[in-house]
Amino acid sequence: MKKFYLTTPIYYVNGAPHIGHAYTSIAADVLARWQRLDGCEVFFLTGTDEHGQKVEKAAAEAGIDPQRFTDQVAADFRAMAAAMGVSNDDFIRTTEERHRRACVALWERLAANGAIYLGHYEGWYAVRDEAFYGEDELVKKPDGTRLAPTGAPVEWVREPSYFFRLSAWQEKLLAFYEQNPDFIAPAARRNEVLSFVRGGLDDLSVSRTSFRWGIPVPNDPAHVMYVWLDALTNYITAAGFPDEAAARWPFWPADLHIVGKEIVRFHAVYWPAMLMAAGIAPPKRIYSHGWWTVEGEKMSKSLGNVIDPRALVAEFGLDPLRYFLLREVPFGNDGDFSRRALITRLNGELANDLGNLAQRTLSLIARNCDGLRPEIGVRIAADQALLAASGALADVLRERLQRLAFHEALEEVWKTVRAANAYIDHQAPWALRKTDSARMAVVLRVLLDALRGIATVLQPFMPDSMARMLDQLGVPEGERNLAALAEDLPAGASLPVPSGIFPRFVEAAG
């Protein structure tokens, strides 16, 4: 069976999960579910990034030790994933022992290959950004203190540090990008990475001595590993590294890392360089998605407009939220989240277009066909046209999802939904009931089959709702994958009493 390994980033635990985390995880989840539906053996990984000075400080401010602090926040992220219907196969935490072992093993391989050396680093360091800045980048305030371009306070730090010989990898990385043109997408992000690498690479500081909350460097416990080296390693930890006999090691290299655009460089430059330096295959693809604004404004704690995705689920339901996030904006672009836009999608597309189509079809069958699935009968051109559209969906979506074009995938499904609404109006089975009940039955069967195709391919996007729809369509549990669409369902099966899948959302008065 074909294997497919995909990951979300591991989320940094210095804050609570918000809509951005939910978005990344939901998008990855749709792909994971799609690949399973398409017959792949999937390993879908998410988790939390728990080391680093910011976490150490946040824990200190909360008055608890870092491990307890991260236990709490990690539990919150795990709960968020569950609340979003995320079907991850594993949840990795960088504070786990398996991860420490993997990081140590990777470090030792890099050291053995001469890719790491001890030097020292000094400069202006911003704890908040986990980054050093050049003197010229700083903004001097009247009181003499300096701030990073991000506004974070900086302090002069001089410390010994291990370095990764990133500078040795410029040409090899460029050759790698050349040979793997799809490695970074979308194209705009690829251009940025190419431009960055062409500009020359400095060696990368990969250890710190200024704090303790991290994985100790082998044979030099005064140092802890740089959080990004630590964090990126999670993707091979979960595959069993360094045990290449592990059950999941055959999943490596990962088919896809989904990342936010702010961490493209780490994944597209540092990560493949480190892996190649250690003699490990780099991942196959990196895809960078965009960011959400909220009601037209940047999401920020100070504006107080950070959205808890669980509150949205409570108000609108999980599947409408999942649908909206992937339908509203091309993956890779930035987008704006607004209540009004969500309600428009929910009412217009889910309730009116699809939900109502299923409801009118199923209630006609319940009332006029004794609730039994009709015979296929003799089909005319209009029947075949609709079924050709719904029958093509699996192949069409496979191509769209290969490109992570979720919004195009959903638009393609909705073209068929609209065609089905036009079909039912033109065929008017409620009129045929009086004049030609045999033809009416054929029409209703066509609609039933078209809805089956639609609901089947929509399962990854809206698992619960589509499970209910397939229940109502009488599709057995074992016949809901893409391959099963090749077989017609037998006539005469008794269908359950239909009930609405997507109720219209009505804004509370006042």
Added chain:
RNA sequence: GGCGGCGUAGCUCAGCGGUAGAGCAGGGGAAUCAUAAUCCCUUGGUCGGUGGUUCAAAUCCGCCCGCCGCUACCA
């Protein structure tokens, strides 16, 4: 400063060399099976500006204007 992207109907966007498209919103009509849902027709754009290439340019090239991303440097 360098590299890159974007600017098309009221809104969100597709089209990227051959007589301007979709969804939503607006207007008119039909139907009444259905979650007052649906269907049909329709108003609406000098495709940011300007110059050029071409038989033909949203579509290619130059310049300008306005946004945005990555990156570098001076003080």
